[in-house]
Amino acid sequence: MAWLEYLLPLIFLAPLGAAALVAITLRDLQNVGLRSPHDGKPIREIAQLHRDRLERARVAFFLDAALAPTLTLMPLVYGMGRMLFADEQSWLEWSLYGVFSTLLAMLFGFLILRDVQRVRRLTRSLASELAIGQALDHLIRPVAKPFFVFHDFPADSYSIDNVLVTPQGVFVIQTMARDFPLDLEGHPNQVVAVESERLRFPDGSQRSMLRKVRMATVWLRQWLTRHTQLNVPVKGVLVLPGWTIDDETQHLGGDREVQVIDGADLAAQLGIDGDEKIDDEQRQRLVESLDRRQQQCQRKAAAR
Numbered sequence: 001m002a003w004l005e006y007l008l009p010l011i012f013l014a015p016l017g018a019a020a021l022v023a024i025t026l027r028d029l030q031n032v033g034l035r036s037p038h039d040g041k042p043i044r045e046i047a048q049l050h051r052d053r054l055e056r057a058r059v060a061f062f063l064d065a066a067l068a069p070t071l072t073l074m075p076l077v078y079g080m081g082r083m084l085f086a087d088e089q090s091w092l093e094w095s096l097y098g099v100f101s102t103l104l105a106m107l108f109g110f111l112i113l114r115d116v117q118r119v120r121r122l123t124r125s126l127a128s129e130l131a132i133g134q135a136l137d138h139l140i141r142p143v144a145k146p147f148f149v150f151h152d153f154p155a156d157s158y159s160i161d162n163v164l165v166t167p168q169g170v171f172v173i174q175t176m177a178r179d180f181p182l183d184l185e186g187h188p189n190q191v192v193a194v195e196s197e198r199l200r201f202p203d204g205s206q207r208s209m210l211r212k213v214r215m216a217t218v219w220l221r222q223w224l225t226r227h228t229q230l231n232v233p234v235k236g237v238l239v240l241p242g243w244t245i246d247d248e249t250q251h252l253g254g255d256r257e258v259q260v261i262d263g264a265d266l267a268a269q270l271g272i273d274g275d276e277k278i279d280d281e282q283r284q285r286l287v288e289s290l291d292r293r294q295q296q297c298q299r300k301a302a303a304r
Contacts, residue, residue, distance in 0.1 A: 009082050013081075020071065023067055023070070027059050047161070048152050053122050054126055061112065071104055075100040124179070148164070149162055150164075166272045167276035167277065167283065168278070174209070174216065175263075176239070176240055180243075181203040189202040192243045194245060194260045195248055195249065196249050197210065209238060228289050230286065239262070243262055245262055
């Protein structure tokens with residue numbers, strides 16, 4: 001029976017199929033979230049959303065790297081099995097097996113390269129957000145200073161990296177990580193020019209991050225007004241760790257919608273040592289409303 005010539009070689013694919021199945025099964029071990037031993041709820045840390053994104057990127061990299069050699073070899077292994085059972089050898093058929101293996105190798109090469117770049121980008125973003133988050137946590141350590149910080153605060157369809165409540169106002173703090181381009185002498189060029197609508201980096205301009213911070217600031221201001229009946233100052237801050245800021249909007253003074261800083265001396269750059277604009281009662285209402293929303297969103301996410 002001629003069809004047996006095509007069916008029996010599938011036996012040789014069993015070990016490769018088993019290896020692929022093991023790789024797919026083991027991917028869940030790469031994504032084990034930490035849960036509290038008391039109530040079983042997920043334990044959330046600083047920059048938890050960035051941690052989750054990085055974990056998913058690593059899982060994708062693990063899966064692509066594990067499946068690449070297995071799936072790439074399958075056409076060739078099947079062709080070797082055909083050699084044993086076929087009465088006549090067809091070079092055209094063997095060429096097709098080689099083409100399939102080559103295409104699979106090219107596809108997985110592209111996927112692995114994409115995964116590596118994504119992991120590197122998310123690692124830089126996580127490191128930057130952790131640095132700013134730890135600096136914010138350091139600000140709220142002294143009991144005498146009534147500061148409160150919320151990490152990964154949920155907005156409508158996105159999250160705010162950090163929301164800081166101080167006597168001087170509420171700060172929306174977003175962090176952005178970007179590689180330093182090299183100049184002609186091979187030294188990193190770390191100067192970024194800040195305009196009202198864009199950031200001019202040495203290797204190009206960027207507008208979306210300023211828009212994102214501005215949008216988050218407007219959203220939080222309106223949300224606080226609606227839920228606390230308070231009209232408090234809400235300021236947007238974009239932190240570019242490691243960059244030298246050339247702020248061309250300084251002439252705008254306090255009217256600037258978004259302040260861009262490097263985060264080296266966060267307390268001084270935020271200006272949280274000035275006159276108090278929010279009293280203790282207002283600050284308590286703000287903190288309770290923010291904490292209530294964060295807890296509700298976390299419970300919804302855990303229930304999914």
